[in-house]
């Protein structure tokens with residue numbers, strides 16, 4: 452990993468880190484141990500969307516394909532509910548966390564098939580999947596072309612009458628005209644305090660999130676590890692139009708508001724004929 456100076460941090464977050472006098476070390480949110488642990492620590496216990504996803508796939512018995520499964524925030528409740536899940540993620544580090552988590556629960560050990568792969572190109576046999584799930588607005592990590600290709604792949608892999616459940620995020624209308632920068636703090640399951648600084652100007656095509664462990668900033672070490680993640684903005688109407696173009700019918704869109712009220716997750720259910 453690179454030890455950088457503060458200049459590598461986006462302008463909007465630089466002042467938050469500069470005063471400490473510590474060195475900044477950039478880490479990857481999903482692909483190295485620090486970032487994956489940080490994500491898992493604050494992400495795994497977040498139950499947003501989980502109820503909506505479980506309820507959307509309920510009427511579709513059979514194999515579930517979960518893309519961008521991460522450390523299993525949605526995978527674990529699905530397998531705990533008896534679903535046969537193939538969980539795909541690009542990051543071996545995230546999948547290792549998921550495998551450990553499943554192995555630690557005697558009832559879940561050996562469940563779920565974990566596959567390291569790209570959600571845009573992952574291929575299950577044609578017409579073999581009853582339900583496909585892509586949670587936590589993970590589609591916004593793809594380019595527009597990759598995302599459109601993924602819809603075509605999924606349409607071919609889903610059984611007739613299958614469902615695709617996909618979420619995206621929008622700024623809540625009340626906040627859209629407000630501050631472009633939001634500072635929040637989350638306490639991880641492991642007790643650390645994670646600072647998140649998000650820059651999302653209205654109408655931007657990308658938002659940027661800077662995350663670090665505040666305890667590192669104020670603690671005795673000389674380095675603070677920082678994850679900077681750039682996430683595309685994919686409005687729900689773009690997703691539904693793309694899905695309809697491929698042949699899906701949009702069955703329902705549910706709105707999930709986050710506790711900070713700033714974000715609205717839209718959980719879209721699309722079915723094959």
Ligand SMILES: C[S@@+](CC[C@H](N)C(=O)[O-])C[C@H]1O[C@@H](n2cnc3c(N)ncnc32)[C@H](O)[C@@H]1O
Nearest residue numbers: 481519520521524540541542545569570587592
């Ligand atoms: C926001 S996390 C979501 C994880 C999990 N679904 C959850 O709800 O906590 C995004 C995940 O997408 C994975 N990812 C990023 N690009 C990917 C790609 N092209 N194909 C598959 N997974 C990808 C990351 O490794 C990470 O685990």
